[in-house]
Amino acid sequence: MDALWHPNCFRCHACNEPITELEFSMVSNCPYHKTCYKKLYHPKCDVCKDFIPANRTGLIEYRAHPFWGQKYCPTHEYDSTPRCCSCERVESKDVQYISLEDKRKLCLECLHTSIMDTGECQPLYHEIRDFFEGMQMKIKQEIPMLLVERQALNEAVESERDGQHHMPETRGLCLSEEQTVNTIFKRPRIVAGNRFIDMRIGPTKLTRHCEVTAILVLYGLPRLLTGSILAHELMHAWLRLNGFRNLLPEVEEGICQVIAHMWLESEVMAGSSNSSSSKKSKAPRTPADKKLGEFFLHQIANDSSPIYGSGFRAGHSSMMQYGLKRTLDHIKYTGRFP
Ligand SMILES: [Zn+2]
Ligand SMILES: [Zn+2]
Ligand SMILES: [Zn+2]
Ligand SMILES: [Zn+2]
Structure with missing residues (x-):
């Protein structure tokens, strides 16, 4: 100067x-x-609230979540800072997340609508079955649906021999073997230190009455995520009950994700219309719930997995072009997306 x-x-x-x-x-x-x-x-970290430090070359480097925009020091990826198992947001210094009994962490926004036991999940399960019926895809069989802990779910996944593909963190399962599964009968209570205790779990013997024995879903997730998992798993059930056999993983998982996405979309849209005629009394009410729904939609659409992500994108574009019915007919006879 x-x-x-x-x-x-x-x-x-x-x-x-x-x-x-x-x-x-x-x-x-x-x-x-x-x-x-x-x-x-100088950018501040949304997690520790300090200035994000410069790295060895003097550049300020930070991580930013692609949907939430939350930016934070790269070190929080390894320093065991909790991350919400549902929405992926990292716990910040000023809020404490809830610890579920199976060690997963839940943020307070996800906790707000979380579904904790099998009984509590029944109305939502009926809503999803109604959603299938509304698409002329009624599932006539009574398929038991049970909420389970992470360990019980993983054990059930391992004993299934159907070769289904699973995401790195399995959140649901459409069971076709007979098994005894530990399920959650009674929701836990929250105690000091944001921990849950007193959950009642017991073994449930599952017997097979049709192609599908039961649907298992991970407990503790918010309503919209639980619903999209149910929609995905019910679609596996629907495919099995309707004679779809030996589909390629990207076709089967892709079309199941398409249905999960459709249900979420209908919920997010129902939440934004103010019409009192809307029957969906439980549609997301707060802007935070709606934003969460948009995140789950984003997550399905941008999934980098070649099975779930690419499968969804291929299935979604077929459905947009030919409609769901023609897409399903085509899958049934050729095993691929049109
Ligand atoms: Zn000054
Ligand atoms: Zn930080
Ligand atoms: Zn969350
Ligand atoms: Zn699946």
């Missing part, structure tokens, strides 16, 4: 106090105190 300044006029553009230090920052020809500059322009 070559210009000469009267000391009194050489003031910080942020706080308007004179700058007396020899070191200062210039931004578009305006001087700033170094500290004022940092306050204004």
